[in-house]
Amino acid sequence: MATEAFALCASLFALLPVASMLELAGIPDDQFHHIKNYIAGKESESKLYERALRRTDPRSSTTELIIGYRFRFQKANARSVFASALGDTRDFDNVRSGREQLNDAQIDALFEADLPNYISETRDKASNFDAFPVSIKAALVDSLFTNYSTDYMWGLINSGKNWVAISANFTHDPAYPDVQSRVQGDCELMMDYARTLNQANSTYHPCNDSLMFPFGTPVGDSVLDRNDDGNSGEIFISIPFPFYDHNHYSTWVNTNGVLSFIREITKFNPAPFPLDKDEYGRMVAPFWADADTRNDGGEVYYRQITDPDDVLLFHATEEIHRVFPTNFVATWAFVATWDNVAFFGASDIGKAKVCLNFKIQSL
Structure with missing residues (x-):
């Protein structure tokens, strides 16, 4: 029957x-x-x-x-x-x-x-498919057609997340590397839509900046107030972070290019390693320099990634495996970005020449 x-x-x-x-x-x-x-x-x-x-x-x-x-x-x-x-x-x-x-x-x-x-x-x-413009409908159908969309991505869409964050998820999905150029085209359509909604308000462009982890307020980052020699204040993290034989439960994001533990770092002149632990505590120093974000001198962003389904954790795992062939699997990440930051005393001309596209991230 x-x-x-x-x-x-x-x-x-x-x-x-x-x-x-x-x-x-x-x-x-x-x-x-x-x-x-x-x-x-x-x-x-x-x-x-x-x-x-x-x-x-x-x-x-x-x-x-x-x-x-x-x-x-x-x-x-x-x-x-x-x-x-x-x-x-x-x-x-x-x-x-x-x-x-x-x-x-x-x-x-x-x-x-x-x-x-x-x-x-x-x-x-x-769920809101019929309300989207036809360009977004085409990009979404294409993502399903080529089978590179993920349940996490659909969850972002249905929860009304910023389209910059959705676009970043597209470009970092590792399932089908051979359709990367095609994914980029779909990403561009989504970024165009994000601009019409005034959501693309940082220098990060997920369609072209695949080497960087997504950053900026559209993807949920916090941003430091513009300052000289300042910091975020103590940020409590969701897991113990093992570093220098100690587990740390908080960190500071410092304007001068340092993630520090135990205390903030206001020093603007890099000191040679090994550091005096009483003076500096413990730190990760991806870019230790005399940065000044006042007067449109760039931005410093940061956030924790804690969702186990976030594809960026998969991407983080892949990044580690490229250097260290281990069984490591990322379950948490902290992303800090110094985006187009200026040096202390830079003029407007100096900022444009010296600091254009200057970006560093720490994971």
Whole structure:
């Protein structure tokens, strides 16, 4: 009985006219074709269009056969979508086994029949999907289409997070390195949207600055008041931080380029190591210099990353493994950024020349 019901469903699906297919997608015709053309163009640009491809999903380690524009034969409704696109001109099992090949027109028809499913699935994941501009709809459908989106990313979208933070999550998702240039294009659409909402209010650009961890108030950073030789005050951290044979439960972010423990550091002249522990305590000194953020002299940002599902912790783990091949797994991180900070006494001209794009982070 279940088999007969499935066959009936497939037959009804095959008889649906184009208008009904668009109704399944739930969006206007012009938006549907915008998304279709956007994804088809990205497929061609990234050279991932294939007549037939067997690919292993790095998350699930399963291998599946993909035809044309990522038509997956393992999907639950694959037969019904196939029938709606091609009728009886091609046999599903023969194509899946490689005994029959599809021509370009048939591949395009299969893509157009399959796309409403991706749009519907994207709507299920992004609760405000229909309220977004078509450019964001295209980027989100593309992220699901290429399978590089994560549950964490959808959670950011549904919780109304800043689109800079969402964009940063896109570019730092490590699942599919071979689609990085494509991810960057989707990221640019999201950053354009962030600008229309006046959310992009720091110098950080996640689409172009992949070497940096995301920073700035849009991604949840705190920012130091502009000062000379100042600091954040004591910041209590959520885990004990082992350093110099001691566990530390707080830190100070200092304007002069130092993360310190035990006490703040107001010294602006770097001292040679080893340091006098009574005078300096313990510190991490990624950039110890006489910085002055007064008079538009840059910003100093900081935050803790504590969410175990944050992809930046995965990224942090990968960064450590590049240098130290261990079993280390990051479960917490502290990110401090000295963004375009000026030296003490710098003029406006000196700041622009000397401090442009000067960034340091400590993890």
